[in-house]
Amino acid sequence: MTAQHSRWTHHRTVGFGYVAISLAAACVGTVLSLLMRLHLTWPAWSLPLHGLILPEEYLALVTMHGTLMLFFVLTVAPQSGFGNLILPAQIGARRMAFPRLNAASMGLTGLALLVLLAAFFVPGGSPISGWTAYPPLSATALAGPGQGEGMDVWLAAIALFSLASTLGAINTLTTIVKLRGEGMSWQRLPLTVWGWFTAALLSVLVFSVLLAALAMLFCDRHLQSGFFLPTGDLVNGVLLQHHGDGSPLLWLHLFWFFGHPEVYIAILPGMGLTSMVLANFAHRRVFAYRLMIATTLLIGFLGILVWGHHMFVAGLNPFAGSAFALSSMAIALPSSAKVLSWLATIWRSRPRLTTPMLFALGFVSLFITGGLTGPILAQPILDEYLHNTFFVVAHFHLIMAMAGIFGLFCATYYWFPLLFGRLLSEPLGKLHFAGTLIGAYGTFLPMHLTGLAGEPRQYAQLTGGGSGPAGQLLQTTLPLQHGITYAAFFLACAQLPFLLNLVLTLRSHLLATPNPWSATTMEWASQDFDEASTEDKPTGLVTYRGPCHYSEDGVSFLPQWESGATSTLPPE
Amino acid sequence: MHSAQAIATGQRFWRLPVDASAHGPALDTHLLLNLWIALALLALAHLILLAGLAFRRRASRPVHTLLLEYLPLAALTLLFAFLAARAQQLWAAQRYTGASLTAMQVEVTGMQFAWYFRYPGADAAFGETKPTLVAPGEGNPLGLDPADRHGADDLVTSQLVLPAGREVDLALHAQDVIHGFSVPEMRLKQNAVPGQTAHIHFTPTQPGSYAILCTQLCGLGHYRMQATMLVLPPAAFDTWLQAHEAAAGKRGQP
Helix, strand or coil: CCECCCHHHHEEEHHHHHHHHHHHHHHHHHHHHHHHHHHCCCCEEECCCECCCCCHHHHHHHHHHHHHHHHHHHHHHCCCCCCCCCHHHHCCCCCCCCCCCCHHHHHHHHHHHHHHHHHHHHHCCCCCCCCCCCCCCCEEEECCCCCCCHHHHHHHHHHHHHCCCCHHHHHHHHHHCCCCCECCHHCCHHHHHHHHHHHHHHHHHHHHHHHHHHHHHHHHCCCCCCCCCCCCCCCCCCCCCCCCCHHHHHHHHHHHHHHHHHHHHHHHHHHHHHHHHHHHHCCCCCHHHHHHHHHHHHHHHHHCCHHHHCCCCCCHHHHHHHHHHHHHHHHHHHHHHHHHHHHHHHHCCCCCCCCCHHHHHHHHHHHHHHHHHHHHEEEEHHHHCHHHHHHHHHHHHHHHHHHHHHHHHHHHHHHHHHCCCCCCHHHHHHHHHHHHHHHHHHHHHHHHHHHHCECEEEEEEEEECCCCCCHHHHHHHHHHHHHHHHHHHHHCCCCCCHHHHHHHHCCCCCCCCCCCCCCCHHHHHHHCCCCCCEHHHHCECCCCCCCCECCCCCCEEEECCCCCCCEECCCC | CCCHHHHHHHHHCCCCCCCCCHHHHHHHHHHHHHHHHHHHHHHHHHHHHHHHHCCCCCCCCCCCHHHHHHHHHHHHHHHHHHHHHHHHHHHHHHHCCCCCCEEEECCCCCCCCEEEECCCCCCCCCECCCCCCCHHHHHCCCECCCCHHHHCCEEEEEEEEHHHHHHCEEEEEECCCCCCEEEHHHCEEEEEECCEEEEEEEEEECCCEEEEECCCCCCCCHHHHEEEEECHHHHHHHHHHHHHHHHEEEEEEE
16 A cells, blocks of 8 residues: 555546546437437438438447446446545545556446447447347347447447446445444445445446356357357348357346346435435435435345346246246335435425435436336236336336436535535526426326337337338327427436536636535545545544434534534525 | 226326237226326325425424334335235236137247248148248248148238137247237237247237237337237138138148
């Protein structure tokens, strides 16, 4: 251990690097989704400088949008980005456990993003088999454009990403276990740390399985193995030559064993932050704090037992369907417990409705709305109708994508003064919040209805497939498609006040006061010891109590780092 | 009839398409129950959220976790258990047992980007197929083996024609990649996976033309992998089958 660390391996540098990777991926991913909406609504629309969007190009958009958003935005930003920026200070530590490994994981993640984006430029273009890459579609170049070099590039990118995530998660776990500062017992950890901890546990468990599955798929593609390929598989008129008699279902098991915990990795840090921010602005302790810790761990544990609910109609034994229905229903309970705690925490608290608080409240709203369709989709008999329809698209975009993004915005507004010494503008922030909430609901609520009407996912066009009853069924959803597309563009435009806010605030000279939100968690004490310093010496901080100590009347509070004297909240 | 009316209203409100299979009404009833409950809980939760923000501040009194956390949680547990149990009954009724022995046998094969349907003919047995014999250009998209006499009277169509009121046992295959066999108006969905056979059984109740869609991403033509299910009154179906089997039989003659 050296006394001086390089600025390049400083956890804040690494954290900002991760956030930059996410921001780039989010911008590209958003543009791709808007192109999808345009093509789905107006199939004859021609993309300037490109021309008509072909069906395989639409599927490439689907694949790249899903891959970018799931991996590079929702996994990277909350867990690796804000994890690195905030976690050490929040546990009273000076640094992450393995600074060089940390910087290496960030570099690998950035490299993975570049490799993935390269798929747009290889012959045949990006892969078209979705972020789930089911074989045999993903196992041979014969299956379609993009399934040759594009798919190889995708495999390489996700393999790099898996490696980086595993290393990053090991770093997070070690930091939390070994580097907690003086007095920071497990019970005094803020719920954000519990979120990062559980997500890191899941990452270590499941990314290694994904990595193995990717290696197996690579072997099926190039070394004539047959993990996922049955004998006699005839693709595009060519009998695939390989050894052994495998099953595509094996990939589904391996992929979803990773894929379902992955969505919890994406949302657990947001849940933790929402709990802490609600309590912060309600000037109360999080209701049923210990239960919140328990439900976080329970969601993580149950999260690895529910993968089969993605496979109810995939060819599983129907008894397995019943078992996975049970575990999936069970996960609704810790999730409901969290919602109840959130509602109880803010009940009659007259919280300060600052922008971070509004985004935390938005998180709760979206989590409820997206969560309530979870138990519906956990019932195998209802999946017999709803599986792979837009009802599912609506469900996961609300609970994972939108709630996840609200968690990220909450984090940005809340920790901006800590990271940049300036408060983001409140009026612009509130405008951003209102627009984003309206846009999110406007885009994704109607998708429940097009899904119930029968619209399947991943259809390049709803017209042009024939004029029979199938074509007629799809056309019934067309009127709603226009509204959804307008709402999606509104949602994208609602991000402009945010960008403007960032620029204006970073250029302003108005500095924030220390601990401007009257927060009680350790990261806000870090201004006292120059968090940004690369010098490796003890922080000198002691944790005296758990977080969220506010007086009964909510007027005074006791931060975790103060030995005794209470601080009074500043007048509003 | 009152509940039937309520269901029809629900189907319209939630934009569900026509429901034309024997197991469909029970599935719809359960789906609508779920949707209304979700909508009610959504409204309730948001009401509590907004009321909690609107009412004036009250010092947080020591309330029992029991009252605010465990009681509602127990109620939700009962609710979810009730829904899961009902769903399980429907699932078991449809999936835990196979089709009756008298059910009509039809084989469904998905391939990029078409569905083919095969009827076993008078001998009630499907002939052998081999991937090496597949030749769509020569009218043999499934690779029927001419050496197998069971295949001589097999009827292969691109439209799924079925009689109303008779149980059907579908055997799902895929030739190349995974496809999703879905008939929204029959409330039916099951993947066709290469290398394995999946059976689903159902009974169409109302004559009509229905949409068959592919619901598992299968390649660039996924969106146009559509077919029609034509449900005929039993007499009309018999006529159709006899006419087509006769033609197939002639073709099968050496």
